[in-house]
Amino acid sequence: MLEVINLSASAGCFVLNNVSLAVIPSACHVILGPTGSGKTLLLESVIGLRNPQGGRVVLEGQEITGLPIERRGLSYVPQDLALFPHMTVRENILYPIRIRGSNEDIENGIVRELVDSLGIRHILDRSVRNLSGGERQRTALARAVASGRKYLILDEPLSALHESLKKELWYLLKDLQRRYELAILMVTHDLEEAFFLGDTVSVILEGKLCQQGRKEDVYEHPSSVEVAGFLGIRNLFHVNRASVSADSLLMYCEDLGTTLTLPLSSLKSRSLETSSLALGIRSEEIAVLMPGELTPHVTNIIEGIVRDTFENGAFLTLIATGRGSSTSLETVLPRMVAKKLGLLRGSPVFLRLPEDSLFLVDIDSAGPFERLSS
Numbered sequence: 001m002l003e004v005i006n007l008s009a010s011a012g013c014f015v016l017n018n019v020s021l022a023v024i025p026s027a028c029h030v031i032l033g034p035t036g037s038g039k040t041l042l043l044e045s046v047i048g049l050r051n052p053q054g055g056r057v058v059l060e061g062q063e064i065t066g067l068p069i070e071r072r073g074l075s076y077v078p079q080d081l082a083l084f085p086h087m088t089v090r091e092n093i094l095y096p097i098r099i100r101g102s103n104e105d106i107e108n109g110i111v112r113e114l115v116d117s118l119g120i121r122h123i124l125d126r127s128v129r130n131l132s133g134g135e136r137q138r139t140a141l142a143r144a145v146a147s148g149r150k151y152l153i154l155d156e157p158l159s160a161l162h163e164s165l166k167k168e169l170w171y172l173l174k175d176l177q178r179r180y181e182l183a184i185l186m187v188t189h190d191l192e193e194a195f196f197l198g199d200t201v202s203v204i205l206e207g208k209l210c211q212q213g214r215k216e217d218v219y220e221h222p223s224s225v226e227v228a229g230f231l232g233i234r235n236l237f238h239v240n241r242a243s244v245s246a247d248s249l250l251m252y253c254e255d256l257g258t259t260l261t262l263p264l265s266s267l268k269s270r271s272l273e274t275s276s277l278a279l280g281i282r283s284e285e286i287a288v289l290m291p292g293e294l295t296p297h298v299t300n301i302i303e304g305i306v307r308d309t310f311e312n313g314a315f316l317t318l319i320a321t322g323r324g325s326s327t328s329l330e331t332v333l334p335r336m337v338a339k340k341l342g343l344l345r346g347s348p349v350f351l352r353l354p355e356d357s358l359f360l361v362d363i364d365s366a367g368p369f370e371r372l373s374s
Contacts, residue, residue: 002060003021006056016042016204027199033203038204096146117176137169141176154187155186156186170197220359221359239253240253249261251279262355277362290350316338316343318343
């Protein structure tokens with residue numbers, strides 16, 4: 001296991017404050033945050049390129065905080081990939097193996113397996129100066145894995161690639177992780193990339209670790225308004241009153257002018273008397289119902305009017321306003337479904353907010369919350 005314990009560091013305007021996380025064997029831990037949040041500073045402190053001002057880095061029970069880079073037992077792929085320009089692809093991949101003094105049979109076996117996995121056999125004798133972006137990425141990954149180290153550190157190595165090539169490399173990276181049982185610590189600002197590649201995710205905002213855990217938990221239950229906003233959740237609403245029934249939590253939402261039902265588990269350890277709470281739901285979790293689907297057993301129905309629609313390829317983003325409310329709801333649905341339902345600007349619409357898709361977050365003040373929900 002790779003552990004970062006209460007790490008603090010600074011470099012210019014970039015600051016980290018008491019960051020702790022763990023990367024378990026054969027798993028991918030993604031550090032997710034916007035530009036300037038301190039993600040690269042964290043990786044550079046882990047790999048040994050910067051000296052932290054406090055905290056420890058521990059690898060498999062041994063502290064490595066004070067060790068030089070080459071003795072840390074970590075492979076590193078920086079943003080610029082750091083390939084050797086005077087070498088061929090083959091020579092770049094073999095470099096870490098030859099540094100360790102392995103024999104030729106081991107070299108040939110590792111190279112053969114890696115190049116076949118990554119599809120770069122045809123460019124082995126090509127200079128890295130003559131590679132495309134995707135070929136450079138694959139060469140850098142092959143060199144890192146060829147080192148034989150089980151801990152791989154990645155600093156947004158795919159950020160410069162176009163979408164289709166980037167997604168192709170996502171699959172290859174997951175295949176490498178499983179095939180070679182790699183423990184990966186990587187940073188990204190790309191939400192889709194983080195939740196595709198990560199087994200666990202840490203969200204860092206302004207140098208502070210705001211939430212971490214299984215990617216499903218972070219995705220479905222952000223811990224604060226700030227995290228929810230960074231994750232792109234637009235549907236956040238003030239909650240003014242609440243009560244508890246036998247098996248449910250009833251929340252009155254003034255923004256929407258209705259009472260919504262949530263599972264009791266949504267409350268967790270919060271106190272209804274003392275907590276300042278907001279209610280949230282992801283756009284893709286909101287269901288659009290036909291009038292015939294409305295029954296007394298269906299809860300959390302918002303009757304509204306379609307205010308606007310925006311097409312995005314195969315999907316349509318729909319903005320609706322509840323009757324008697326000025327607050328908007330955003331939902332995303334397949335474009336063909338929207339067409340079948342005849343959802344045009346000004347059309348009536350029935351939206352259902354499924355109980356299990358609603359979550360509560362703590363808010364300190366109305367300032368940033370108003371901006372997100374406007």
